[in-house]
Amino acid sequence: MTPTSRPRLPLSLPPHPQPPLQRRNALLGAIALLALPSARAARPAPEASVPWPHASSVPGGIARLSLGPAAQRPQARTADDLPLLVVGDPIEWTALVGIPLAAEPGEARIRVLRDNGQARELPYAIEAKRYQEQHLKVKPGQVDLSAEDMARYERERDHQKQVAATFSEPIPRGELRMRVPVPGRRSSSFGLRRVFNGEKRNPHSGMDIAAATGTPVVAPLAGRVIDTGDYFFNGGTVWLDHGGGLLSMYCHLSRIDVKTGDVLKPGERFCAVGATGRVTGPHLHWSVMLNRAMVDPALFIAG
Numbered sequence: 564m565t566p567t568s569r570p571r572l573p574l575s576l577p578p579h580p581q582p583p584l585q586r587r588n589a590l591l592g593a594i595a596l597l598a599l600p601s602a603r604a605a606r607p608a609p610e611a612s613v614p615w616p617h618a619s620s621v622p623g624g625i626a627r628l629s630l631g632p633a634a635q636r637p638q639a640r641t642a643d644d645l646p647l648l649v650v651g652d653p654i655e656w657t658a659l660v661g662i663p664l665a666a667e668p669g670e671a672r673i674r675v676l677r678d679n680g681q682a683r684e685l686p687y688a689i690e691a692k693r694y695q696e697q698h699l700k701v702k703p704g705q706v707d708l709s710a711e712d713m714a715r716y717e718r719e720r721d722h723q724k725q726v727a728a729t730f731s732e733p734i735p736r737g738e739l740r741m742r743v744p745v746p747g748r749r750s751s752s753f754g755l756r757r758v759f760n761g762e763k764r765n766p767h768s769g770m771d772i773a774a775a776t777g778t779p780v781v782a783p784l785a786g787r788v789i790d791t792g793d794y795f796f797n798g799g800t801v802w803l804d805h806g807g808g809l810l811s812m813y814c815h816l817s818r819i820d821v822k823t824g825d826v827l828k829p830g831e832r833f834c835a836v837g838a839t840g841r842v843t844g845p846h847l848h849w850s851v852m853l854n855r856a857m858v859d860p861a862l863f864i865a866g
């Protein structure tokens with residue numbers, strides 16, 4: 564059962580008489596009523612009750628780290644001091660850690676801040692993942708930018724960095740299973756390393772979905788528009804903020820029907836597929852970012 568289909572219990576109902584809840588009554592105290600919708604009979608394991616996004620502790624993946632119970636949502640930060648998305652409820656909070664594609668496998672850690680201002684460190688392991696490599700030979704000079712284009716690209720890169728730093732309040736009791744933004748064949752090219760004439764380029768940091776120009780794109784989750792523009796590589800682009808440092812980006816658009824500040828419901832149309840920017844044909848490039856790391860969008864969708 565997904566939370567979207569979960570029946571809303573009227574608040575006047577008595578709490579379900581169930582042992583796990585009773586044992587935790589001391590913890591829940593006055594907030595027991597607020598926790599009622601999640602305190603359904605035989606509460607499933609945390610992974611089953613908050614299954615999205617899937618855990619995949621590899622570069623470009625997401626680590627799900629249990630922070631245990633706490634009355635208030637704990638604050639957690641990466642080793643680089645970036646704020647993390649924490650989801651769950653007073654019975655169990657979970658930090659969702661976006662792992663950059665450039666991260667080295669091995670032990671990593673986050674910091675969890677306590678109410679008294681002290682922090683504890685929580686280690687986790689990043690497993691190795693071999694992404695595919697694609698070697699392309701092109702005429703020398705063909706992949707180099709003119710001085711003018713380079714200046715434009717650098718301006719836009721700095722602007723996008725600012726956009727990517729957006730961190731707003733997490734969606735309360737956030738449901739993070741995403742709709743696929745556009746129907747079509749989905750590439751599995753996230754993380755693909757491209758090498759032009761032996762020179763390494765940035766890996767592919769999103770999912771490409773094949774669709775005709777003009778196909779409407781829908782919001783995968785509720786979100787707020789935080790940037791729109793026409794960029795050198797990405798073409799027509801929209802960024803959405805889903806709260807807690809979870810952002811998504813849509814590129815090569817032929818049409819943009821929203822402006823910065825607009826708020827979207829899940830499934831609401833807001834732009835259309837195109838072939839703008841540096842692309843060879845129409846498709847949607849879809850990126851998902853968590854604590855400023857581009858992570859595999861496939862972890863957020865079913866199938």
Ligand code: ZN
Pocket residue numbers: 767769770771847848849
């Ligand atoms: Zn792409």
